[in-house]
Amino acid sequence: MSSLAYETSHPETTTAEADTALQSxxxxxxxxxxxxxxxxxxxxxxxxxxxxxxxxxxxxxxxxxxxxxxxxxxxxxxxxxxxxxxxxxxxxxxxxxxxxxxxxxxxxxxxxxxxxxxxxxxxxxxxxxxxxxxxxxxxxxxxxxxxxxxxxVDPEAEPVGRSIAFVGAKGGVGSSTLAHNLAWTMSALFESEVVVADLDLPFGTANINFDQDPAQGIAEAVFSPERIDEVYLDRLLAQCAERLSLLAAPSTLDRTYDFDAEAFAQIIDTAQRSAPLVVLDVPHLWTSWSQTTLARADEVVITATPELANLRNTKNLVDTLAKLRPNDGPPKLVINQANVPKRPEISADDFAEPLGIMPLAVIPFEPQLFGSAANNGRMLGEMDHNHPVVQTMNDIAYILTGRREIKVKKKSGLAGLFERLHLKT
Missing domain, CATH: 3.40.50.2300 (Response regulator)
Incomplete structure (x- = not known):
């Protein structure tokens, strides 16, 4: 009987016929x-x-x-x-x-x-x-x-890659560091190809963090959108590790970087057709293109430090993304730089209560570990793979790739602080 299974080649198939099939x-x-x-x-x-x-x-x-x-x-x-x-x-x-x-x-x-x-x-x-x-x-x-x-490779199929956008509630909260380290962790832990795109063209730090100095990067793609395809993108990628590639930002101020809402859409879509995981390092700003990037990402991770301005900004981001992404779940939250000596801080539960989301993790202030990694152009896992922070990174990687679920617990109230922020519960 005839089969609906995939028609395989037979011994009588010629080498020329096989070559012709492959060429397409x-x-x-x-x-x-x-x-x-x-x-x-x-x-x-x-x-x-x-x-x-x-x-x-x-x-x-x-x-x-x-x-x-x-x-x-x-x-x-x-x-x-x-x-x-x-x-x-x-x-x-x-x-x-x-x-x-x-x-x-x-x-x-x-x-x-x-x-x-x-x-x-x-x-x-x-x-x-x-x-x-x-x-x-x-x-x-x-x-x-x-x-x-x-x-x-089916042109009509959905992109193979999953995009994860990282954004900070404020500048300097460590969103880029988190994005770069989690990209490295996912590539090493799951032996999966990961592409990191540094979208902060004037001040991006991915090239420093990965100790790379590529001659080309994301600027060439964004200023020549008509050339973007898998082959061109591959030429722009810098290899950071066995399964980790980087679309580096130029990190120069020799031009202005004003883009329209769709400026990065084709780059991201092409990257998603080239790798299973695409990490987007989105700078802390609010423009049409950054809004579009966050709205269309498969997952959004907000990094915040445990203080009042970060809580306000995180609440604004969570509420706005809920409107931009009505059919998606809320963004993920990571509280970074916690337990700074002598600094008054908001507890993780109190920070999370008005947001309606619990943090994936609370990463403590570890200046020795993070500073040494940054100064040496290495990832945290390369510095000390047994460090508790590195284990936390592994846990976050499992959750972001769908390999583990988030454990939800009940939260305490925060009505007084909420009134100070003039935010709606």
């Missing part, structure tokens, strides 16, 4: 892929696919062992953007075995099954279960590249 494919974005194979006949073309130029930006690892190996592996490891599984099991056994793997997968992880049964019923059941594609062995290198491209 766009490069695969910066995604992580792990394959679990039961036979060399499947493992070999997948390994060759990883060497194809269209897969140059993707990270692919091939493991020998099928579904049971994958389940054991992901008991202690985060799942990648794509899992490719070979199974020689019968259709009903395969479906039953996938349940255990599904419990370990992140919501955004996609799965491709390479099976040995040309079965329409199996294809339909796998699709219903959320599997992205079912491919019948034998397969070729071109089949694998085409399947991956079909999932991640």
């Amino acid at each position: 494919l766009r490069p695969v974005p910066r995604i992580s892929i792990q394959a679990f194979c039961e036979t060399e006949a499947v493992a070999s073309p997948i390994e060759r696919a990883g060497e194809d130029r269209r897969m140059a930006k993707a990270h692919l690892k091939v493991h020998m062992g099928g579904l049971s190996t994958a389940v054991e592996f992901y008991q202690t490891a985060a799942t990648p953007n794509l899992i490719i599984l070979e199974s020689r099991g019968e259709p009903k056994d395969l479906l039953a075995s996938l349940t255990e793997l599904a419990e370990l997968c992140d919501p955004s992880t996609k799965v491709v099954i390479v099976g040995h049964y040309n079965d329409v019923w199996l294809y339909r059941e796998l699709t219903r279960a959320g599997v992205s594609e079912y491919v019948v062995a034998p397969i070729s290198m071109a089949d694998i590249v085409s399947v991956i491209a079909g999932i991640f």
Whole structure:
């Protein structure tokens, strides 16, 4: 019977035909892929696919062992953007075995099954279960590249990347430091590609924090919007770590930086099609473009210090974003630089009560750790990966990527202070 599964190449397919099919494919974005194979006949073309130029930006690892190996592996490891599984099991056994793997997968992880049964019923059941594609062995290198491209490069598909915008309630509260360190943490902790975009063109600090001095960066993209595509963007990115790239700000005052509301939209959209995570370092200002950027981000993180002006500004941001993003949840809050000696502060509970949101974390004032990292162009995790602040960064990274939920607790009242701020509860 005919199959609805992906049509794989056959031995009679010529090399010229395969080359022609590949030529029409766009490069695969910066995604992580792990394959679990039961036979060399499947493992070999997948390994060759990883060497194809269209897969140059993707990270692919091939493991020998099928579904049971994958389940054991992901008991202690985060799942990648794509899992490719070979199974020689019968259709009903395969479906039953996938349940255990599904419990370990992140919501955004996609799965491709390479099976040995040309079965329409199996294809339909796998699709219903959320599997992205079912491919019948034998397969070729071109089949694998085409399947991956079909999932991640479809021009009509939603952007593969999730954008997380960081903004400070005031200048100097450490929003950029938090953004840069969390970008590094997510790339290292989850072995996922991350792009950092420093949107503070005149005064951005990402190049200093990552110890980079790229000749080009985000300014070239924003002043030449007609040139922006994945290839051009790739030329502008500076490599900061194995899976971390930077769109650096020029950090110069040789021109004025006045932009319209859509100035960064195409850059961000292109970056999201190139990497699973895009961190937007938004400066503390209120312009049409910064408002648009925050309104369209998948997630917004507000950094604030525990004092009155920060509370007022955070409340304004939370209320305004609720109107701009009526179908999204509230922004996330991080209280930074807490417990400064001899400084009167608002407690975390009292700070959170008028906002209606609890902070993801309260990061203490640690001038030695943060100062040493900044002066050496290194991330906090590189300075001391066992430090409690670094562990807090790890926890925040899990929450922002949807791998962990926020624990909510009841809050105390703050009516008197609220009246001083003249804000509505």
